[in-house]
Amino acid sequence: MTFAETLDTEPEPVAQGQNAVLRGRYRIDLARRLDFLGSGANMVVQASDSQDPSAEYFAVISSPYSLLRQRLAERMSESLIPGMVELMARGVVPFSETDSRYVSVFDMVRGGPFFNAANGPVTEKQIFDQVLPPVTQCLAALHKVKLTHRGIRADNLFFADEARQEILLGESITSAPGADQPMVYEPLESAMAHPMARGEGVPADDIYAVGVLIVHLLGGALPAADMSADEIFDGKINNGSFAFLTDSMTLSQRVSDLLAGLLQDDPRVRWSAEMLVNWRDTIKDTPRRGRGDRRGFSKLSFGEEEYNSPRLLGQAMRAKPMAAAELLKNGQLAKWVKSSLRDEEITTKISYIKMSAAGAPSGQKRNATTAVAQATHLLDPDGPFWFDGVVFSLGGVGSLLLWAFQEDDMELKKTLSELFESGMLINIVADESGGGKGRRFDWISEAELLSCMEHMRRKKDPGFGLERCLYQLNPLTPCLSPIVSGYYVRNVRDFIEVAEKKLISANGQANPFDRHAAGFIAARTRGIDKFLQPPSGSAPGSAAHALIELKLFARLQSGTHPVPLPGFCRWAEELLRPVFGMIMSRLRREVVNQRFQIAKKSGSLIEVLQATDIERQLAADAREYQGALATAANADRMVAYLAGATEQRRHEAAHYGGWITSVLAITSLVTSMVFSALYFIG
């Protein structure tokens, strides 16, 4: 069972009381599933209102790996978006003592889905009278505040009422933007991106989706359903989206005009929501139809094909990066761009990439990948970014990273690690921002990319690496550490609370400081990085690392959750057991352990740290150990010396004995002389 699978378990049965109730009002009924409203990893169930028994709601229970679109959700909470299901409430709901999930409650779409392929095509009249008005109203409201829906598709249209008269757009806040969209609904800019990495996009993306929606509804089936993504992309570029999607359809003039405006391939020329609302009044001339991509004056041979579309060439180069690197290296690409596209700026940049790749000292494959990534981005600057087989919109890096962790895709994680480390995205975002084009508002910021690069640079340290990037780029993602598995932990305070419960139940045997927990805490707590700096040369599992963990949680306890934490203290005991074992002095070890046991009772990690004073004790112990070694070695030397110095002692005894005898002799002589003199003369 993978880590992702562990977290994606079904909620436990609902207990009585306040469980399964959101904001004390909306009861989530897990037994009544509404699968027709579900998508992705989320689960949709019925909900009821304790204050209004007649009201009907549906609740989306988010997977921890689902991206929550905060800005859109906030807007929906603040005011009713016309033409879109109403968001009633959202928040974390406890389902049991050991299970809590993030739930979004929406007003029920009582009439069910609008479109059913089995019922055949939708009439033009229905589209103009029932579908377009709510959709255009919704988009106008969202685009006005620079928000996008990114979920406009046939199976996300519902009848709001049981009479099936009013149509509403479904929600799109509980999954990554555009993640549930069929590829054909995506414009050329994001079509080839990973579904989880399409990014927030721009309003023009929604308009394009409306165009495809109309084709879908009129045709009664998903357009180009039998084609692969590459075929759809080629078709759209070679023929233009309008021609490609409506080729086999008979359209009225007004639908044709409408679709020409909506399916325009150039997002700058594509209609806006405002134009769509009043198109019949404002659009006098037949809109110009999109022609896919711009064309070069001549073709460039690459692989077995010839290309005059830079986008298609870029796509082909991404498929064969080593051949693309060769194309770049031999100068043919720069030559073609200069002669065929006549773009001096791109030619200069490609030449520079070629020289940089040629001058790079090592890492042949990586250099080739980087050079191809940069070159293909120049060929398709509005399109998704490619790096070593991964294609993503620059605004979708966060959700792609989340996906990589959900799937536990090691290859994808490795690629993203290399990407962040390379700093290439920073150059591209900086280049785009400084090039006078203006930065797309949905892009990831330079500051975020810079911090990710820094986190990857210190990837071996706890609290850094790809996990830190994950939480940095997805500020609403709950902690995915196994210690809080089953709980929707969105802040450090909750983390401490939940981890405390787990540690108490596991008698301190769990680990609250795995890479996810460390990354989460570091990303959600300001100024915590200094507590994560291990002493140079200290290995994981060393006393230094154990102290980092203990100090970090002590800091968090004092800063965010100042209540006794007996579970953490029990964990600290397990953590410090090997550290205590490092104290060589039996007496000191006993004293420190005794102090720890007393401090543990307080439930305060700070007190534990102060009482044990491990660093000082370890330093003193090491110092005294060296002293003891010196003393013992000296004693050994002395014993050996004394044992082997018998002859020397004998010699010294003879010498000293002789001296004593001499003294005695002189004394006796003097005494004899004095007494004789006194006796005979006196």
Add this chain to the structure above:
Amino acid sequence: MAKEARQIVGGTDGKAGKNLALFWVLVLSGLGLVFAPPSMLILMAGMIPSLVAILLKTERTGALAAMLAFNLAGVIPVIGILWERGQTFNEAFKLLSDVYMWLAMFGGAGIAVFLAWAVPVVVFSAYELQAKANIARLEKQRSKLIEEWGGQFVTDMKEYSQR
């Protein structure tokens, strides 16, 4: 070279000192024979053990000096008795025929011989006792250190000693 030179100088000094002492002994003996021949008779007879010791050329100069001193200490009272009775050859011979006088004179030399043998033995025994006590104390200290610092300490101590 310098050491050799010092040894040569030292050797020369020692020889000169001995010669000087011998010179004075001969002068004093000559004077004694002229001015107090009976006393010199007693002295020469009493100092026989010392003369024997000198003739044996023992290496232990300290022992020789002790012998001389003790021997002389035994002879001086006999000379004092001679001077008290009148310094004549007759009295000198009388004294030399008295076994107690010989005991007094040679007894001093005997004590010297005994002390020269016994004192170093006693001192050596004291040294041995002291060394054994020190060894016991150091081994006890070592045991206490091992008990305090654990088994690893023994290994580390060996490594430390080998540095």
